[in-house]
Amino acid sequence: xxxxxxxxxxxxxxxxxxxxxxxxxxxxxxxxxxxxxxxxxxxxxxxxxxxxxxxxxxxxxxxxxxxxxxxxxxxxxxxxxxxxxxxxxxxxxxxxxxxxxxxxxxxxxxxxxxxxxxxxxxxxxxxxxxxxxxxxxxxxxxxxxxxxxxxxxxxxxxxxxxxxxxxxxxxxxxxxxxxxxxxxxxxxxxxxxxxxxxxxxxxxxxxxxxxxxxxxxxxxxxxxxxxxxxxxxxxxxxxxxxxxxxxxxxxxxxxxxxxxxxxxxxxxxxxxxxxxxxxxxxxxxxxxxxxxxxxxxxxxxxxxxxxxxxxxxxxxxxxxxxxxxxxxxxxxxxxxxxxxxxxxxxxxxxxxxxxxxxxxxxxxxxxxxxxxxxxxxxxxxxxxxxxxxxxxxxxxxxxxxxxxxxxxxxxxxxxxxxxxxxxxxxxxxxxxxxxxxxxxxxxxxxxxxxxxxxxxxxxxxxxxxxxxxxxxxxxxxxxxxxxxxxxxxxxxxxxxxxxxxxxxxxxxxxxxxxxxxxxxxxxx
Numbered sequence: 001x002x003x004x005x006x007x008x009x010x011x012x013x014x015x016x017x018x019x020x021x022x023x024x025x026x027x028x029x030x031x032x033x034x035x036x037x038x039x040x041x042x043x044x045x046x047x048x049x050x051x052x053x054x055x056x057x058x059x060x061x062x063x064x065x066x067x068x069x070x071x072x073x074x075x076x077x078x079x080x081x082x083x084x085x086x087x088x089x090x091x092x093x094x095x096x097x098x099x100x101x102x103x104x105x106x107x108x109x110x111x112x113x114x115x116x117x118x119x120x121x122x123x124x125x126x127x128x129x130x131x132x133x134x135x136x137x138x139x140x141x142x143x144x145x146x147x148x149x150x151x152x153x154x155x156x157x158x159x160x161x162x163x164x165x166x167x168x169x170x171x172x173x174x175x176x177x178x179x180x181x182x183x184x185x186x187x188x189x190x191x192x193x194x195x196x197x198x199x200x201x202x203x204x205x206x207x208x209x210x211x212x213x214x215x216x217x218x219x220x221x222x223x224x225x226x227x228x229x230x231x232x233x234x235x236x237x238x239x240x241x242x243x244x245x246x247x248x249x250x251x252x253x254x255x256x257x258x259x260x261x262x263x264x265x266x267x268x269x270x271x272x273x274x275x276x277x278x279x280x281x282x283x284x285x286x287x288x289x290x291x292x293x294x295x296x297x298x299x300x301x302x303x304x305x306x307x308x309x310x311x312x313x314x315x316x317x318x319x320x321x322x323x324x325x326x327x328x329x330x331x332x333x334x335x336x337x338x339x340x341x342x343x344x345x346x347x348x349x350x351x352x353x354x355x356x357x358x359x360x361x362x363x364x365x366x367x368x369x370x371x372x373x374x375x376x377x378x379x380x381x382x383x384x385x386x387x388x389x390x391x392x393x394x395x396x397x398x399x400x401x402x403x404x405x406x407x408x409x410x411x412x413x414x415x416x417x418x419x420x421x422x423x424x425x426x427x428x429x430x431x432x433x434x435x436x437x438x439x440x441x442x443x444x445x446x447x448x449x450x451x452x453x454x455x456x457x458x459x460x461x462x463x464x465x466x467x468x469x470x471x472x473x474x475x476x477x478x479x480x481x482x483x484x485x486x487x488x489x490x491x492x493x494x495x496x497x498x499x500x501x502x503x504x505x506x507x508x509x510x511x512x513x514x515x516x517x518x519x520x521x522x523x524x
Contacts, residue, residue, distance in 0.1 A: 001300055002062075004038055007047035009069055013289025020297050035059035043296050045069055046076070048258065048276065054080035065299045069292045070279055071095060072229050073309055074202045082310045083391075085384035089295050089307040093148060094287035095279035100152035102278045103197055103227045104160075106251035110223055110272045111136055137161040142193025144209070145200035145228070146171045146181065153197060154181050165192060190214055195223040202229035212237040221248040227278045230254040235265055242270055253278050311383055312361035322362060325355060325411060328426045328434035329363040331448040332413050333370025335436065336424055338522045339454065342417035344371065346395040350412040353404030361386075364396070367413060412438065442484035442493045449479060449497030452522040458515040459485045459492035466513050467494065476500045491517070 001021040005014060006029050017023045026037055034056055038044055043065035046052060052066055054077050066076055068090040078088050109115055112133035120127060141157045143150045143166040154164045158180050165182045167189040176183040184192070196218070200206050210224065211234040224247055226233055235256055241247040242265075249270040255263065258276060265271050279288065295305040347368070351360055368385035372392075380388060389396060404410045412425040425438030436446040439454075446452075453471075457463050464483070471478060480497035502521045510519045 001042045002040055003296060004041040004044045006034065006037070006044055006050040007069070009045055009292065010285045010289030012286055013069075013293040016290060016293035017296065021300070038063065043067060043300060045292055045296065048072065048075055050075065052076045052081070057081060057084055057086070065089065065296055067091075067292050067296045067299075068309075069288050071099075072201060074229060074231070078310050083384055083387055085379050085381040087299050087305075087311055087383050088309040089292075089299060089305050090309055091288045091291045091295070092307050094291045095284045096148045096152055098281040098284035099149050099227055099278035100156060101281075102253060102274075103149075103153050103199075103225055104156050106227060106253060106272060106274065107136070107195060107197070107223070107225050110225070110249045110251040115272050116269065136195075139163070139194045140165060140192055142166070142189045142196045143181070144168075144189070144196065144198045146176060146179070146183075147199060149228075150197075150199035151179055153199065154179050162195075165189060187217070190217045191219065193218065193222060195225065197225040198228045198232050200228060200232065202231045207231045208234040208237075210234065210238070212240070215241040215246060218246065220246055223247075223249050223251070225251045227251075227253040230256040230258065235263065239264055239268070242268055312359055322358060324428045324432050324434055325358075325409075326362050326366045328411060328428055329366040329413075330370045331434055332411065332424045332426050332436065333367035335448070335452075335522060336367070336413065336415050336422055337371045337374055339520055340415045340417050340420065340422045342419040344394055344415060344417050346397070346414075346416040347371075347389070348397050348399070348414040348416070350399045350401070350414075351410075352401045352412065353407060353409040354402075355409040355411060356400040356402045360398070363411060364398070368394075371415075407437070410437070436495075439484070439493055439495075441486050444482045444484040444493065444495055446482045446495050447480060447497065450523065451498040451501050453494075453496040453498060453502055453510075454520045454522065455494040455496070455510065456517040456519075457492055457494060457513075458517070459488065459490050460515060463492070463513075463515055464494065467496075467510065467516075470506065470509055470513075471496075471498075471502075474503065474506045476502060476506065 003017050003021045003023050005023060005025045014023055014025060029037060034050065038056060038060045040062055041060060042062050044063065045067045047069050057080055063086055066081055066086055066088045068076060071090055071092055073088060073090055076088055081088050113131045117131040138161060140163045143154055143164065146166040146168040150166065157164050164180065165184045166176055167184060167186050171183065173183045209232050215237055238247065238250060242250065251272040252265065253274045254276055260266060266273055295307055299305050349364055362382060365382040365385045368389045369380050369382060372385060372388055373380040376388065407427045410425055410427050412423065414421060414423045423438065423440050424436060426434060426436045429435055434448060436448060437444060455467060477499040478496050479499050482495045483492060485492035501523055507519055507521055510516060
């Protein structure tokens with residue numbers, strides 16, 4: 001495996017990567033040189049400087065993993081990576097403490113006017129009255145985003161005696177209350193905050209979250225701190241609010257353009273700036289390097305990762321339990337691809353019994369990968385299978401029922417095509433052996449095999465013997481056989497696991513047997 005480290009990584013992380021892969025760490029990699037450098041890479045590690053765009057991805061046919069050595073992934077075109085089946089991951093927890101501490105450091109520097117005072121004192125001006133600051137004690141801190149970093153900021157602010165309120169639509173009031181934080185709506189946060197700090201990712205919904213309207217609704221004299229992502233704040237609007245006195249001061253570690261050029265905020269007397277230092281501690285860099293290295297190697301080996309951005313996150317214990325069901329879903333998809341006739345229009349998933357309460361996104365992806373991979377020119381994997389199905393107009397639906405009549409767990413899939421439909425059901429015996437147990441209305445007990453023969457026939461004496469004779473004469477060895485029927489002397493299905501593929505002429509001979517309705521061979 002080859003891993004490209006585009007922006008530099010801690011020595012511990014690079015050493016960890018080199019235990020299992022060839023690692024390329026080019027010095028001063030430019031955007032123009034990136035397409036050539038990434039051409040034969042299986043994984044690439046970036047920080048905030050390198051942009052991984054759709055155009056770059058066109059030059060990376062082997063790429064399977066993009067790792068961000070940090071939290072924000074706005075320099076990675078995640079949708080483009082997902083369509084190509086490339087896993088995007090980050091290091092979501094490694095810089096939590098360092099960023100929270102830097103937020104408080106920036107706030108203290110702003111409140112006590114430390115940078116300006118230091119600059120003046122170093123030039124011989126001992127003018128204490130010019131640098132009178134404000135205390136944090138008793139002030140109301142408003143936090144936008146009460147995730148890991150926001151929560152750590154809240155804990156530290158409470159230790160300073162601040163009142164802490166927060167806006168986060170994905171956090172319950174109970175969880176906020178356990179932190180000592182009052183959860184409020186957006187309007188109340190803007191109206192009540194004396195200090196506002198941002199801790200949310202940059203998305204289309206959060207871009208310029210703090211703009212002219214939001215700034216106008218804040219209380220006069222507010223302080224604003226941003227150690228998250230630069231695009232969260234409309235910088236022109238912030239500059240105007242500073243000059244009007246609506247905002248008393250801002251502490252900015254991040255900017256819309258980095259490094260910022262000809263940005264008046266850099267020189268404003270009421271603005272404290274640092275060059276994106278939130279994660280820049282020795283401890284954080286070591287954690288980030290090791291976490292990213294471990295996650296990249298795990299992803300390349302097909303193991304679950306904690307920081308997956310464009311794939312479901314599954315813990316190791318749950319992954320061990322889901323593994324056999326992922327294999328089962330893939331087998332059902334393989335069978336469905338070769339049994340279903342016509343263009344697929346809809347796939348309905350049903351999870352019954354214990355599996356109904358599990359994270360089943362990987363099962364759905366495994367089925368669709370096996371269903372679509374044989375007919376699509378581009379690679380199909382667990383990352384992009386659902387997206388590719390949607391792009392081809394295949395409607396997907398899911399149903400869950402914690403009860404199952406016949407098995408402790410059952411995965412049932414109904415595939416609707418332009419002219420037909422097919423229903424398959426499967427389970428796992430002993431938590432490790434996938435079995436196909438339903439085919440439309442038939443009950444079977446099938447261990448999936450590399451070569452299988454599916455035969456629909458009239459349920460009458462002699463049918464199994466005729467099939468076995470033909471296969472024996474052709475030297476095709478039968479490994480297993482399962483039969484099912486809808487009623488005595490009605491319609492039956494015969495499924496044979498074989499050691500060898502079935503020649504086309506043998507398929508024709510089987511179809512010519514009186515009483516056989518249809519024959520299909522499954523391989524792969």
